[in-house]
Amino acid sequence: MNINQNYLALQDSYLFSLVTQKVNAFKEQNPTKEVIRLGIGDVTLPLAPAVVEAMHKAVAEQGEKSTFKGYGEEQGYEFLRQTISNYYAKKNVTLSNTEIFISDGAKSDIGNILDIFDINNTVLVPDPVYPVYVDTNIMAGRTIIYSNGTEENSFLPLPDENTKADIIYLCSPNNPTGAVYNKEQLESWVSYALQHDAVILFDSAYEAFVQDESLPTSIYQIEGAEKCAIEFCSLSKTAGFTGTRCGYTVVPHALVKDNTSLNKLWLRRQTTKFNGVPYIIQKGAEAVFSDDGLKQIQENISYYMENAKLISETLKELNIWHVGGENSPYIWLKCPDNMNSWDYFDYLLENAQVVGTPGAGFGSNGEGFFRLSAFGDRVNVVEAMKRLRNLK
Ligand SMILES: Cc1ncc(COP(=O)(O)O)c(C=O)c1O
Incomplete structure (x- = not known):
């Protein structure tokens, strides 16, 4: 028998496994440092x-x-x-x-x-x-x-x-x-x-x-x-x-x-x-x-959108080019100082203990860009933005 050879043409989906691998290695070397994840594409608030x-x-x-x-x-x-x-x-x-x-x-x-x-x-x-x-x-x-x-x-x-x-x-x-x-x-x-x-x-x-x-x-x-x-x-x-x-x-x-x-x-x-x-x-x-359901899910969406606003405002303050965050839970930023996506990932992890998603994982035009997600907890978003400001 023969397999579907097309599957062999797929690139390894290494993006999120490499992120996890890097975060785990960092934590092992720096057990007292608290890492904040703004890379997740999953929600954190429960069902309405x-x-x-x-x-x-x-x-x-x-x-x-x-x-x-x-x-x-x-x-x-x-x-x-x-x-x-x-x-x-x-x-x-x-x-x-x-x-x-x-x-x-x-x-x-x-x-x-x-x-x-x-x-x-x-x-x-x-x-x-x-x-x-x-x-x-x-x-x-x-x-x-x-x-x-x-x-x-x-x-x-x-x-x-x-x-x-x-x-x-x-x-x-x-x-x-x-x-x-x-x-x-x-x-x-x-x-x-x-x-x-x-x-x-x-x-x-x-x-x-x-x-x-x-x-x-x-x-x-x-x-x-x-x-x-x-x-x-x-x-x-x-x-x-x-x-x-x-x-x-x-x-x-x-x-x-x-x-x-x-x-x-x-x-x-x-x-x-x-x-x-x-x-x-x-x-x-x-x-x-x-009616109740729509009202309740809207409260959760507003919570995430407030996170997005906090991220977006911080990036504006830091003069970092970005799109998104106004009508979506994702913020897409240009890595400062012409860093590539993975270098910026390492830089943020090591210097601010903030984790995002390297843009290169979403296509070749994503190289040099970085995704932050607004699906996290408010306290973590506030702390992560404080750390980003302190990098300056
Ligand atoms: C753009 C886009 N489409 C579709 C999906 C899949 O969503 P679902 O959980 O409904 O399968 C996702 C999930 O991350 C997504 O980002």
Whole structure:
């Protein structure tokens, strides 16, 4: 037998293991020094009380013969899809329940969606970006080209008419840069996709962090996007579901390629290879969108955004170039004194005992840049910023 040789073309995902290795080595040599981690991409605040209560109720239902549920509805329970459709209505986006697919998080759907596309499609991926887009296409053996995020375009690359792409990844608010596309910028991507018969895979995992109401939080707020875009969203960061697992993917009925409805293809793919998200979790997810749930998750988001503001203000004070942090939980800074990403990592660890994530781990354009996350505890963020100021 033969293996899928494409897997051998993957680069080792050494980023976070090397960070851990370096931190552990430092701690061993400096046992009394307290290290603060601002590198994590995981949340630290617990689930909202409304979510916990809903899940408790659902557990009790599953223990009673009269309310017990086995396999769920194919695309996810109607109650949750209707709730999500109502959430989109508040963004002035009309979705039918059959356009929404409940998932166990955005990562799996972002990878799995590739099943419905031909191997010969050319994929356009922003650099730097969330590494899953690149790796899943390498696994499939697809050709990848890159759109360049740079200091000059504030890490928001725009379409290039001379580039021919069939599948376009966009991530806004972006991980790792925290940069967010405005309406006109997204309009130019939608216009490109419509003109070139391409499909945009729009990752809006961080939409709930957008504070500026003029910025789009869904690609479907752009006219024509329903004919060219699939949207992936997640409750991981929005509502602390990183360990609980629930997300959703929108595939509009108007999205027709090769004379075929992509919604139908995705439904066929999901009903063949996926058996749904647990009832208990979907009940918890429904509660996220209740009045109490929304209020409670907003308190957590505000807490993280206050952290982001503290980081951003400190960097401004220190004259360190950065983007993000205003409408996203990530801050992307230019390493001072032209240091490369890993040198700056070592410098911060040794001199301030602050840990971030080297930008080079997110693509070659990330070299010379560094990601700080706002998902930590307030006291740690305040202390880390004090240490950064003292470096001067
Ligand atoms: C940009 C982006 N998309 C998707 C995901 C995956 O989220 P989930 O936990 O829903 O799988 C992440 C998680 O870090 C992310 O940063």
